Amino acid sequence: MAVTFLGVRHHSPACARLVADTIASVRPAYVLVEGPADMNHRMDELLLGHELPIAVYTSYRDPERRHGSWTPLCDYSPEWTALAAGRDAGAELRFIDLPAWHPALADVRNRYADAEARYDEVTRRLCRAFSVDNVDALWDHLFEIEPADRLDERLATYFDLVRGDTPTGPDDAAREAYMAHWIRAAAADAGDRPVVVVTGGFHRPALIRLAERGGSDWPEVPRPPEGAAVGSYLVPYSFRRLDAFDGYQSGMPSPAYYQRLWESGPAEAARGLAEAVTARLRARRQPVSTADLIAARATADGIALMRGHPHPARVDVLDGLASALVSEAIETPLPWATRGPLQAGSHPVIVEMIAALSGDRVGRLHPSTPLPPLVHAVLAVLGDPGEERLDLGKQAGRERSRLLHRLRVLGIPGVERRSGPRPGGGAELVEQWVLTEAVDRLPALIEAGGYGVDPQEAAAAALAERVTGADLDQLAGILFDAALCGVGELAGRVLDDLARAVGAAADLGALGRTLTVALAMWRHDDLFRTSGSTTLGTVVVAATERALWLAEGVRGGPAPADLARIDAVIAVRDALRHAGPALGLDPALALGVAGRIAACQDAPPDLRGASLGLAWSLRGTTTGDPGGVVSGAAGDGELVRAVRGAFVPATAGDWLAGLFALAREEVLHADGMLELLDELVAALTEDDFLVALPALRQAFGFFPPRERHLIATRLVERRAGGGSGWDLMRLDAAPELVAAGMALDERVEAALRREGLITS
Structure with missing residues (x-):
């Protein structure tokens, strides 16, 4: 044949x-x-x-x-x-x-x-034999630059x-x-x-x-x-998607260069490459002089001659340009000496050179090309570019929001949400969107058409795909996206996987984020239409109980406060407050766990403080005090002893961060608590205060500005008998200057003592 x-x-x-x-x-x-x-x-x-x-x-x-x-x-x-x-x-x-x-x-x-990976050893031997860096340079050396005979x-x-x-x-x-x-x-x-x-x-x-x-x-x-x-x-x-430097699996890097090679041959391709790099760098205000170009051309010609090329190859021109245009030491290998995406830390000039070689060409389909139904379904309702403000309290706003969220989940370019409901946030009923033109929207819509014939079906399939292999954080995000998209048929599968993940969760922070999302969806009917969901309620109960179990097992010495861990305890508190009676959550169980953690010296200080805050904040919603941790006002002996016992300079701020995050209002309004904290801080030595200061600043950051002003006012009244809290919150001098002044005072006092001028 x-x-x-x-x-x-x-x-x-x-x-x-x-x-x-x-x-x-x-x-x-x-x-x-x-x-x-x-x-x-x-x-x-x-x-x-x-x-x-x-x-x-x-x-x-x-x-x-x-x-x-x-x-x-x-x-x-x-x-x-x-x-x-x-x-x-x-x-x-x-x-x-x-x-x-x-x-x-x-x-x-x-x-x-x-299939180069399958014959990697052979190509490496060939690269060594021909003294080239990789298979792309080898290919150019053997075939693209050489004459086409035989x-x-x-x-x-x-x-x-x-x-x-x-x-x-x-x-x-x-x-x-x-x-x-x-x-x-x-x-x-x-x-x-x-x-x-x-x-x-x-x-x-x-x-x-x-x-x-x-x-x-x-x-x-x-x-x-x-x-x-x-x-x-x-x-x-597009050329960008075709480029090996952008992670494309196959073929040649630098498609714009090879397009020139195809159209005009190697000599013109080399000249065009240098011109493209120069134009791109000058457009970005990078200085490229005529002398630089002459040096680059001469270097490229010399390298090509040394390598036996009848015309400068792609790597010859790139080496010449790099030699002429980059004067600093380069920390990463030149990208054309390897394969794959650009490495982080590549020199900015090198990055622009690679982008110039990649090119910005984008293909265009003939008008008669058949398109999937999803494209027509979306383009018919997407609307013109511009900003949109959606009222989620109205049916029309919710329907429009669901469409845009489905496009967001599908990754359609030019659809961006600026503000709106977030996982764990309140029932925010306004969304801000911006629609813009995007050259790659049509390819994205065509590819998304593989998920389904309309936006709802396609978004449901895309979310279902994300479920596979998702961790607890990702599953919670999928659950939230499913609600925003109005994809009800997805909920069963996601929630089944979520419930299984909750039962096996080992990360208290991730579990807390999941509980926050599930609780928000269970509570807010107007936004999600999932209020009172039995399945979501099951997830809330399971996550709350699992979080308490995990928290009691956490051990560790002094360390910076773990905000994710604190947030998990906040999620438990909110679940007990807002869903406890309806879902049968046991506050006595939570108070018992909180009491044991708060008294456990092996538990991290932030978790001990959060547990005390959990018990204190739940006190108003419980009958009695099974934990025995909080039994009255701040003046009660057991609470005072707990606060005094936890106030160690190295860990006081971390402990307070947990306490304030869970019981900020209780601390603020309890008789004598602020005075007790002022007494403890004032008793710190200067060295101990400086050790504790960063964590203390983080802890008091849980109070919003109005409450910080209230604290300052009460402290001024206590210390000076009156005055404005603003005077304490607004220093005339910079903190650095105050610290330098205090250090100078300390040195002067030490000198006076050394000379016997101060004896007391």
């Missing part, structure tokens, strides 16, 4: 040119391309006349699995030039790979992810070498067997006419072997399992 196998590197201009030239030369009966076979009946749609880059986005959803993947195409993709040249030559065009939803591609987010032979040798005897896994084996079936059938149908096969170079050696044996009937296109939802749509793609 007259089959020409072209193994290519995806998104390689050299390979794209070879494919186009080969097809134009042999004029085959069939052009077979690695791509999703279930798109064959839509080949006319693919070739409508889009502005590239574009991609085929495929979504798959069943009760067990959710998967989305892309098959991207740009002007210099060999797969694209195969289709275009094949159409011009009058050939039959076929994609021959398994559909993107197939289990053999379950771990593939991008079909054209090159390119097909050199490519075949390269891919035969890098694959060698590497065993394939079952997924690759399934794909290759399926592609070989298509090749045999096309060759049999073509008879004496030629067939051209364009696939990733990794598959080429196996396909040559497999195509020689087996039947020649046309293969069937696999069908999705019963009950699975599958959709494939064309989406606009």
Whole structure:
């Protein structure tokens, strides 16, 4: 059979040119391309006349699995030039790979992810042999910059070498067997006419072997399992998403550079690269002089000559620019010496250079391209850009809010909420939104169309996907988002998972955040329509009891106050206050736990203070005092002893932070409590006060400004017999100056004592 196998590197201009030239030369009966076979009946749609880059986005959803993947195409993709040249030559065009939803591609987010990881050892040996940093530089050195003569032979040798005897896994084996079936059938149908096969170079050696044996009937296109939802749509793609420096799995980095290489050749691509970098840096007010450019060009030419390149390659130009434009020491490796996303801490000039090479091109679909129902459903109701203020107390405001929240959950660009209800917040009934134009909105909507046909169905599926593997904090956020989206059918699954997570929770802070969210949803009917939910009530009860159990087991010495731990105790208090009677929560149980923790010297000071505050704040809603911790006003002996015993300089502020967070109002209005605290603070030595000061400032930060003013007024009355609290809160001098003055006073006093001028 007259089959020409072209193994290519995806998104390689050299390979794209070879494919186009080969097809134009042999004029085959069939052009077979690695791509999703279930798109064959839509080949006319693919070739409508889009502005590239574009991609085929495929979504798959069943009760067990959710998967989305892309098959991207740009002007210099060999797969694209195969289709275009094949159409011009009058050939039959076929994609021959398994559909993107197939289990053999379950771990593939991008079909054209090159298989370099599978032959990493070979490519590393080649990089060492040719003295290049990575496979991208190796590829340029061997194929993109070199003349195109005998390119097909050199490519075949390269891919035969890098694959060698590497065993394939079952997924690759399934794909290759399926592609070989298509090749045999096309060759049999073509008879004496030629067939051209364009696939990733990794598959080429196996396909040559497999195509020689087996039947020649046309293969069937696999069908999705019963009950699975599958959709494939064309989406606009962008150079930024195509770029390896942005984490793209496949092909070449710097797509704008390779677009120039495709259009104009290596010499013009090198010149254009330098121009693009210069223009971008100057647009950002980075100084780039003519002398810098001359130095960069000369350095690049010299590096290219040293490396044996007939024209400067991409890395030659980049090395030249970096040498000329970056004068400081670079802490991280140059990004073109490695693969993958830019590392944190990259030099700003280097970042701009990489962005210039990436380019900002965005594809555009032909107006006749079919779009998923979700796109039409959203665009029909989204409205014009601008600010929106929604009144959630009205039905129209709630419906609009739910739509916008569904788009937010789906990650649709240009939909931003500025303010509104938050987990654990009050029943805020106003939301502020800003809608803006976004160039990537259409691709995002098309991809979100894989979740469902309308915003509610799509948001429900997206939230259900987030449930898988979510931790306690994430599940609470999902629960809150589900309520904001009005996605009632999701609640059962989320709440089941949430209840199981609560029962196994080991992080008191995370459990407290979950309890806060569940309690807010249980309480506020006007906003969530979930008030009094039996299931939510079960979660509140379970989380409250679990939080008390976890709190009693916390041990630890002096440490900064753990605000998340304190917030968990606040959530327990609020649950007992607002839901206790309705849900049958036992305040006596909580007071008993609070009493034991408050008296336990092995418990962290912030938790001991919070437990005392919990018992004190619950006193007004209980009959009796089972814990024995709080039995009256601050003057009562047991409470006074508890406060005095906890007031150790190293931990006093942490202990007070817990107390104030839970019983701020009780402390403020209890007879004698502020006076007691003033006495204890005044008794601290200067050194002890400085040790305690940071934590004390954090503790008193729990009082809002009005209450701090009240405290200051009472202290002024106590110390000076009258006056304004503002005088105490507003120093005329900066705190640093006051501290320096006190230090000077101390040195003067020490000197006077040393000289015998002060004896008392």
